[in-house]
Structures are given as C-alpha cells and as structure tokens.
Amino acid sequence: MPATSNRESILVPSHDASPSAGALGTSPLRLGTRGSALARWQAQWVAAQLQRLGTDVQLVIISTQGDVNSQPLDQIGGQGVFTKEIQRALLDGRIDLAVHSLKDLPTQPVPGLMLAAIPERESNHDVLVCRRAADLEALPPGSRVGTGSNRRRAQLLFHRHDLIVSGIRGNVETRLRKLAEGQFDALVLAEAGLRRLGLQEHITWVVPRSWMLPAVGQGALGVEIRDGDRRAQQALAPLNHSDTNAAVQAERNMLRALGAGCLAPVGAWARIEHDSLRLDGVVLSLDGTCRLAVSVTGPLSEPVELGVLAARRLTSQGAADLIQFSRNPSDLS
Structure with a gap:
C-alpha cells in the first residue's frame, strides 16, 4: 500500500x-x-x-x-x-x-x-481497565476481556482459563468507548499509553510483572x-538513555534470536540490577496452557549476548514449537 x-x-x-x-x-x-x-x-x-x-x-x-x-x-x-x-x-x-x-x-x-x-523508558506495565472488579483475580468467571495482543491473551488464560479473551482493535479512545458501551467487561492496555494521553484515571489495577511480563520494548x-x-x-x-538502550537491546535480541515477531506470545523484561543486566523472558502457547520461562543475568556491556542466551535457553525448553504454532493463530476477533 x-x-x-x-x-x-x-x-x-x-x-x-x-x-x-x-x-x-x-x-x-x-x-x-x-x-x-x-x-x-x-x-x-x-x-x-x-x-x-x-x-x-x-x-x-x-x-x-x-x-x-x-x-x-x-x-x-x-x-x-x-x-x-x-x-x-x-x-x-x-x-x-x-x-x-x-x-x-x-x-x-x-x-x-x-x-x-x-x-528513557516509561512504565512497561500492563494495566486492567474495569468497572466490575478491583483486579484480574476478582473478575467473575466468563468475563469478557478485550485485548489485541497474543502475549496478553496467553498470559491472561494461563492465570484465568475461565475468562473469555476477545480481540479488540482501534486506538486507546476507541477501546475505552467499547468498554463503556458494554462490549467488554474489562480491557488490558499498556500503562505508558494511558499515562502519555492523560487517561490514567481509567487504570483500575497495575498488573504485576510476576503476573504478566510486558512486550519486548514496551x-x-x-x-x-x-x-x-x-x-x-x-x-x-x-x-x-544508556540504561534503557541496553535493556531494550537485550529484549529485542532475545525476540530476534527466537525467530519470533511482535505478535508472538512472547514477553520480556530487562533491567539494571546491582550493576548487571537481568533479563526475564517468557514464551506461551496461545491458549495459555503452556508457559516457558527463563531469567538470565550478564554484564551491562553485553546486552546482545544476554538476549541470545535467554533465547537459547527458551528454545531448549521447546519455545520454537510454541512460536511456530502462533504464526497461525485462531481468530481473536
């Protein structure tokens, strides 16, 4: 086009x-x-x-x-x-x-x-936007949660297989309108986007990274x-911003070494801890029934190598099969 x-x-x-x-x-x-x-x-x-x-x-x-x-x-x-x-x-x-x-x-x-x-990076958290529950654990079974992300979908279903996770497209304002109209019971969105637009009052709950790892570069x-x-x-x-640059390089090189793309059910979070670079990574099946995780640490000066190391360890657990399957996802709409 x-x-x-x-x-x-x-x-x-x-x-x-x-x-x-x-x-x-x-x-x-x-x-x-x-x-x-x-x-x-x-x-x-x-x-x-x-x-x-x-x-x-x-x-x-x-x-x-x-x-x-x-x-x-x-x-x-x-x-x-x-x-x-x-x-x-x-x-x-x-x-x-x-x-x-x-x-x-x-x-x-x-x-x-x-x-x-x-x-310098903004928050890389995901957030729940909902008027029915204080957090994702409190959502009633069968609640319809809107997200356009396979990564969020898979992690939601890993924790709450009793939710109905449905696809949603459109800008932030359009998604909030669809929630207000009752098309969804809740949404999962990026905290950074809501804050940058001055819409942080819609945030119900900041999802812990232990519950949902963010997207690469989020x-x-x-x-x-x-x-x-x-x-x-x-x-x-x-x-x-050198620290953000190193963290993002580690995340992006993990994703690249996995042979995955932006739409794959892959999460990553790199950050500086005790003068070293730590990278947590996760790959899931689309239905959330399988979750592979890794945590690696290396020198701050070697973010590319750290990303490749994380990818190798995930691949050794079977990540390639999950990523291959995600290239033909079921319709999320």
Whole structure:
C-alpha cells in the first residue's frame, strides 16, 4: 500500500541562540509519525526535546496499513504494519527522523536505517481497565476481556482459563468507548499509553510483572534515521538513555534470536540490577496452557549476548514449537 502523508508544523521554531543550532544546520528536521493521538504525543515529545537543544522540527503525518485497516493484525501482515510506510518515507528522503513505539518495531534491521536514540523508558506495565472488579483475580468467571495482543491473551488464560479473551482493535479512545458501551467487561492496555494521553484515571489495577511480563520494548520509544546521517545522529545523541538502550537491546535480541515477531506470545523484561543486566523472558502457547520461562543475568556491556542466551535457553525448553504454532493463530476477533 503506498504511503500517504501531509506535512504539518506543530512547533514554533526556537529562536534561542544555541551554539549547536548553527553546527547542526538551520533547516528543520522532518519527523515522521503516525496520526493517532498517542503517536502524535510521542512525536511531539521528541520534537520538544530536540527544540530545547536548538534543533527545529517539522512533523510529517504518515498513514500506515495498521491505521487504515481494522482487521486483526495477524490478518493484515502482522509485523511492521505500523512502521513500514514510515520507514519507506525515511529511505526515500521524505523525512529525516521516525519515532516508533519500540514494541511495534520489527527486530530485523532494515538496510540503510539505524536506531539513533532510545530515550528513557516509561512504565512497561500492563494495566486492567474495569468497572466490575478491583483486579484480574476478582473478575467473575466468563468475563469478557478485550485485548489485541497474543502475549496478553496467553498470559491472561494461563492465570484465568475461565475468562473469555476477545480481540479488540482501534486506538486507546476507541477501546475505552467499547468498554463503556458494554462490549467488554474489562480491557488490558499498556500503562505508558494511558499515562502519555492523560487517561490514567481509567487504570483500575497495575498488573504485576510476576503476573504478566510486558512486550519486548514496551514503554520505550525509538528514533530511527538514515544510516550515515550525521546531522540527525548528532542532534539525537543527547536523547539516548544508556540504561534503557541496553535493556531494550537485550529484549529485542532475545525476540530476534527466537525467530519470533511482535505478535508472538512472547514477553520480556530487562533491567539494571546491582550493576548487571537481568533479563526475564517468557514464551506461551496461545491458549495459555503452556508457559516457558527463563531469567538470565550478564554484564551491562553485553546486552546482545544476554538476549541470545535467554533465547537459547527458551528454545531448549521447546519455545520454537510454541512460536511456530502462533504464526497461525485462531481468530481473536
């Protein structure tokens, strides 16, 4: 599907006399983003950080396949449905930067592109949104829980096989409306998205990570540029958060080494503990009846190796079979 875009300047250019502004050039950097409220928030946040550092930014709104097609994600191509058109615009030179939610960005590198910055991560928790119960344990049997994620679905069913877990598409506001209309008894959403949109009052319960491991890269943003674009790379360098970068690298390399994609029932959580990097990973069957888990620790300087180690240990437990089966999931709608 061809990408469609319209250029939109949303920030007033900075008039501060910053020494770096002249060195980096005077024309605005064109930042590509999806048009949803959450994607705009993320792009505007990155643009504001760059402006504060003396770099003017112009937003370019790009419609992706995931935005215009309301079918379940696994039926419209799965991986990259929210990113391919934006990456194409970056390669074509129509934009200079692309802001992604890292949980949506495929782990397979795109020739000619590079991740130039990963800012400090927001919460990577999942949350329950519900008016009938205080937490997931208190939901009555047969309650209908909405999620568009195989990872959330599998972990919900692992703990509560008596729930009806149904697919849901649409932006955050659309999902909340469907809950209010009674189409669902509860939703499971990302805490970071609700907080970024100022909708945290809808959070009923923050799901413990011991109950539900987050998606790879959940809560983190990634800013992608053309490989070799020194101006963009220099402008973005101050936005990179080294601890978040290491954690996300470990998670993404675990997912890549598993041969899984963004839609697989795979969870991961990497973090710094006692000057080391710890990574917890999980792979489940779609129906939640089988759960494989691993926890590994390694040097902070070796996130890629730690991710590969976690994947090898999960594979030795039979993760490959679960992932292969997930490529032909049952209809969640």
